[in-house]
Amino acid sequence: MKRILVPTDFSEQALYAFEVAVAIARKTGAAIKLLHVVEMPYAPSFSATGDLVSRDSIEQVYVLKLLESSRDEMQELLRTVEHNGVEVVQEVDVDRVNSKIRRVVREDQVDLVVMGSKGSSGMDEFLIGSNTEKVVRTADCPVLTVKRRQPNFDIKNIVLASDFKREIRTAIDKVKMFQDIFDATLHLVYINTPGAFESSNNIRNTMETAAQRYGLKNYTINVYNDVIEEDGIMHFAQDIDADMIMMPTHGRTGFSHLLSGSIAEDLVNHTSRPVLTFHLR
Structure with missing residues (x-):
């Protein structure tokens, strides 16, 4: 890993992301x-009397002040x-x-984006989303999102949630890289839900075959039952007190994204x- 990008809006969460990025950079020698x-707002500018005024001069001053x-x-x-x-x-x-x-990710050949996230819920999540979500959906490199301060950031237990079929192979090198950086245990988990129930024995065989095929080391195999996948991943991570969750995403956008949603997001x-999210492409 050579380059880490930390977008910041100067919020507390962005500060936490910078701290995590520094901890990762110390382990990898990466630059940040x-x-x-x-x-910039794109609405027309009006005077106090309602007359349209020259945008150029006003917006130039406004932008210069913001930049300063x-x-x-x-x-x-x-x-x-x-640092x-x-x-x-x-x-x-x-x-x-x-x-x-x-x-910047493309031109600087960024290996990892570390971003703060405030999270959202309900109607705000559906209508507005967040810049972090958009980056998770579209970035060409792994994205690590951070919500809380992570003192002495050190990853020992990583949850990797997937169906462990063919699609995971496109991201396996990234998974192994992060595991190696922290010398962590990788907890492979398949969330078995009522709507897509499979035999635990079949699932374990699939997961073990995938682990052997990809040359994984220091891992555990887990099948976890829950009503929906997202809750299952969070509950499993809580049960083992995981330090990080890894999750592949298809990076769908537009109408298909609204229809399918994204467990990673x-x-x-x-x-x-x-x-930590990474695209399967």
């Missing part, structure tokens, strides 16, 4: 880029988190957040544990 994106303030906050963030020995560069830009992150929203 801190990125803040100023998003953002750079000051970036310096404060750097002073807040001890001696870790290379950290910073960038402040005016753009759409998700578009800018995707472009639901986990990012609803669990307090760090979640």
Whole structure:
């Protein structure tokens, strides 16, 4: 791992993400880029009397002030988190957040995005979502989401939830890389639900065959029964006191995403544990 991207909005959760990124960088020797994106409103500007005024001059001043303030906050963030020995560069830009992150991931050949997440629920989750969700859905590299401060960040128990069929092979190298970084135990889990019930014996055989095929080491095989997959993953992680959940995602967008949803994105929203997502493509 050579490059870690930490998008920040200067929230507490973004601070926690930077702390985690520094901990990972210390183990891997990776460099970190801190990125803040100023998003501009696109509505017309009106004077106090309701007349349309020149947007150029007003918006230029507005943007310059935002950029100046953002750079000051970036310096404060750097002073807040001890990062001696870790290379950290910073960038402040005016753009759409998700578009800018995707472009930086591609152009800088980023290996990992670490983002803070506040989570959401109910109608807010359906109508608005979050930038973190969008990055999870579209980023070309693994995304680690962090909600709470992780003091002395050290991963010893990782939950890997999947059906362990052909699709997981496209991400197995990333799974093994993160396990190796922390010398962690990998807990493979299949969530058996009433709507897609299978024999536990058949599932275990499938999981063991996959583990052998992919050369996994230091792992456990687990079949966990629950009503829905998302709850099963969270309950299993709680039962073993997992430090991280790994979850593949298909990265669907648009109407197909609304129809199918995403267990990975639901986990990012609803669990307090760090979640590492990676695309199956």
